[in-house]
Amino acid sequence: MHKWRHSLLAKQKAFPQHQYFEMSELKQDLRGLTESLVRRHTDFNSLQQYLDGYSVAGDALMAMQIPATILTARDDPVIPVGAFEQLRLPPNVELDIAEYGGHCGFIRGRNMTSFTDDYIAARFNALADGAPGR
Known part of the structure; x- marks a missing residue:
């Protein structure tokens, strides 16, 4: 089992009052799980919209004026x-x-x-x- 799956299981165990994921979602690869979590816990309509929302690829940071x-x-x-x-x-x-x-x-x-x-x-x-x- 991948380390990130263990981490999510530990988080769920530590905070049983919250449902972070369905157990079946842990069977997905990291991208599939991320998409499930984005849809469940954010206002983004898709994984791509979520990823685009914090992308710093290309020239995205060129206009940054602060150190x-x-x-x-x-x-x-x-x-x-x-x-x-x-x-x-x-x-x-x-x-x-x-x-x-x-x-x-x-x-x-x-x-x-x-x-x-x-x-x-x-x-x-x-x-x-x-x-x-x-």
């Missing part, structure tokens, strides 16, 4: 790192690719804390000091 950092991981099992490497970004948007981090994981130890807390704090501190984020 930003995109943090992703080379070992992300959901979004291949090549998709990030192909982004067209304005000079004020930094792409930071960590070797490890999975899909939003960025776990730094057995205590399951994320290194993103310190990462974000360092970025804000650098901005407050007038220095680049690194």
